Each structure stands twice: as C-alpha cells, then as structure tokens.
Amino acid sequence: MDYVIETRALTKKYGEKIAVNQMCAHVKKGDIYGLIGKNGAGKTTLMKLILGLAVPNAGEISLFGSSDLNAGRKKIGSLIEAPALFKNESAFENMKRFAYLSPTTDDEIKRLLDFVGIGNTGNKKVGSFSLGMKQRLGIAIALLGSPELLVLDEPINGLDPAGIKEVRDLIVDLNRKGITFMISSHILDELGKIATTFGIANDGVLEEISAEDLRNNCRSALKIAVDNGAKASATITANFPDAEFTVNDNVIEITSEVNDASVINKALVKSGVAVYEITNEKVEFEDYFIARLGK
Template sequence: MADMLVARDIVKIYGKRTVLKKVNMNIQKGDIYGFIGKNGAGKTTFMRVILSLTYPQSGDVKLFGDKTLQEVGLKVGSLIEAPGIYKNLTGEENLRRFSILYGADPDKAPELLKLVGLNNTGKKKVKDYSLGMRQRLGIAIALIGDPELLLLDEPINGLDPEGIKEIRDLILKLNEEKGITFLISSHLLDELGKVVTKYGIINDGEMLEEIDAEELREKCKQKLTIEVDDLAKAMSIAAKIVKEENLSGNKHIMTVEGEVSKAAELNTALVKGGVAVKAIYPNSDTLEEYFMKRIGE
C-alpha cells in the first residue's frame, strides 16, 4: 500500500520541555489511524507539526510518498483543536469562502452541510452555533475539495451521542466509499475502537507502539481468568505450567496473560493440587485497559 504520511524522528521542544521525542509515524492509504495518548502526551503538537502550524526542532514529514505539505496541501483536510471559522458568517458562507480558498466548487457547500447534518441551519450565524455544531462545521470545512487525507484532532468533542454516531458513520463511509485515509486523535477510546484500523500510542512525547487493530484485538484476547479458593497455592502450581511473569493475582482471581491454550492443563493441575477452581474463562482487555497497561498505569 502507498505511504500517505511518514514522519521520522520528530522532535519538538518548548522552552526546556521536550514535547515530542523522536516520534515516528507511518500511515498507509486507506488506514483509519487512531492516535491515542493522555492529555499533554503530544498528540496535538504532533498533528500541528504535520500541518506546518508549528515547526519541529528536527525530523521530517513526507506526505503522499515524498511530498511536502506545500506541494499537496489541498489534498489534506484537517480539524485541529477548535475549528477555525468566520463567526459572523453562516455555515454555508463559511464553506463557500473556504471553497474559493481551496480551489473547490463553492456550490457544493449545501451538499457538505447536509453531509455533517447542518443543512437546516439557514441564516443562523456561526457565533450562535453550539459547540457540537461548530465541530460539525469544522469537519465540513476539512472535507472541502475532496481531500485524500484527513487529520482530525478530537473530532467528536462536544458532540452528543447521536452526533458521535453520525460522525463515526461518516468516517467509515468516507473511508469505504471514497478511500479517504484518516488520522484521528481522541480520548474516547471505545468510540475510536469502533472505526480504527491502526493505532499509535503516544505517552509523554514518545511513540510507544504502532499496532494494527487486528493485532491489538489478538493481544487483548489472550488472557485467562481463574477464580480459585487459595490464590497463593494456585499461583505456585500455575508457575510450573506457564511463565511466571505472565501470572498475576488479586484476592481470589488469578490472571494468566497470553497462554489461553493452556486452560485445560492448568485446570487439571490446580484440581490435582487441591485447589478448588470456581470458574475458568478467557477474556480480553478493552482498548482502555490495554492503553493503561502500555503507558504503565
């Protein structure tokens, strides 16, 4: 697949604080890339670097193979932090004005408004819009000119549950029908989990991991929970069958990471060793649990 965005060794320093520490990122055509991290982890700064809104101390960003933003700017849509909109204009006027700027057809403005669910706003000025409506308009502006790559920073901020679902469906639709590639940052990990095909986990300015959604699902699956009457005894028996570092326990619950296939063997050994096994079942981490583990919290 073609490279849509390749960032290499991005370093950004504000004063004495290094906000991005040699961050790398690879996004392929068709990806919906979920960029996750705590507040202040460096997500927005990284996206700002890609869009030339701020300059890194070192590192390199290439788009659509080996091009710079200045060469392909019109093919990249974005919504970073609060949407940039003319507050004294209506939603349609905003779209028309930005369409002129981006060399797109201004007459497609009503179509875009409909796409983000703002077709009934009429002559209402943007200054009277709610936070969610402004966010939708920001997404519509990002979609002007049929961009091939969309960067959305917290796109569902301020949206109600219905709005979140609509934007989620829109992202999937644009990805499937128009082949648009996405880079999306969000705190709402479960929501992100419903659309993302690849993840990047950033913590304290460091990219901890880039992982395919499929691979992540596999990783999350491999966990065995065993409810026992004597945890200490169960742990010592289990340690002879599975790796000790994969074992953890709390009260009467023993957890075995990554060795689900040994469930029967463990059950037999525990029963033979005199441990009462009340329940044994495989389960999976949520994205949130995986993320918390990955950042060490």
C-alpha cells in the same frame, strides 16, 4: 511501502520541553489512524508539524511517498483545535468564507453540507448550533478542496454520546468513500471501534500498533471453575487441540480463539466434570494501554 504520512525521528522542542520526541509515524492509504494520548502527550504538535503549522527541530516527513511537502499538503484537509467560526452567519456563509483557499462552487458547498449531515440548517446561525453540528461544519470545512487525507485534532472532544456516534459514523462513511484519516483523541474508547492503526503518544514518544494486533492483545479469556482441574484439562486438550489455556486451583482459563462457552461446557459435562461457573473476562482497551504505558 509508500505511506500517506511517514515521519522519521521527527522532533519538536519548545524551550527545554521536547513536545515530539523522534516520532516515527506511518499512516497507510485507507487508514483511520487513531492518535491517542493524554493531555500534553504531543498529539497536536505532531499534527501541526505534518501540516506545516510548526517547524521541526529534527527529523523528516514524507507525504504521499514524497518529500515535496507543499504538494502533499494541498491534498490534506485539517481541523486543528476548534475552527474559528463566524457565529452570526449560517453554515453555508461560513463555508463560503473558508472556501477562499480552494475556490468551490455554491453547489459543491451545498453538497458538502449535505454530506456531513447539516444541509438542512438553512439560515440558522452557527452560534446556535450544537457542538456536534459545529464539529460537522468543521469537517465540511476540512473537506473543501477534495482532500485525500483528513487530519482531525480531537473532533470528538466535548460531544455527548449521541454526538460522538454521529461524528464517528461520518468518519467511517467518508473512509469508505476513500478518505484516509489521522484523528487524535485523549480517550481511547472514542476511536477504539473505528481505528485501523493506533499511534500511542506518551510524553512526546510515539508507539504504533495495528488494530488487529491490539485486538489479539485484548482478547477475552474464558474462566471455567470446575471440580477437577486435571480431568477438565484433559477433556479440553482432547476436544479442542488448538485451545491455549492454564489451570489454576480448578479454574481453567482459556485465552485462545476456541472459546464458545456452551460448546466447551457441553464437552466438560459429557466427560463427567462438574462445571460451577463460566465467566468471560474482557481485557479492555484502556486497561491494555495503561498496562502498556506502565501507568
């Protein structure tokens, strides 16, 4: 398969520190690739290597299925750390300045500002923008030159819940329009809802997992406390042959998909089992990762 981004054993050292340690990243066309990791995990460094803002010590990068990185980088828009905005100028004037790299008509700039939802800010100076508005402007700047891929370093960092939702919705919207994303965050929850693939960075090492596999690993479990575990177990097996469950001290724990509580409750009661309590326990994303990273 050709990937939009593929890195092979990519390594970057700063002195003795291995910031990126043999990372193998695979971003597919149409992905929202969530790069998750704590402070210092190597997220920004990986992005800088991909963008050509840092030079690797070892390993390889392919962009759009090719080793011609200069050609590939022309199709990438990026927002690494906060963009250096001109505070005393409007969003439009800022865009004009950043457009020098990829000549853009005034109409196209207006369209991009509308597109990210700050087309109505007129002469308002960027210095008085909220953080969310500045992030939107940063994304509009990244969109100059009609990139196929956006690499965004912590675009949600520091936003309030409403701002987080706004930026997340914008990303999903752009993704539907065909743009592939690599987005970093140190908080899994921010990307948990929208990412299609996760790259988990931990002290320079990258581990990848698809959102689908993650969901399967984070499936909720239905816990049912009954008066007679053996009888309940037989009832569940008879009524829901595909159900996967364990029985422990008259508590049944169903971990497979068959977990509509009311249906199972009905079957148990019908067979004469007393049901004391049913709880739905979710294994949260964050817990899953903490367990996975062993911290």
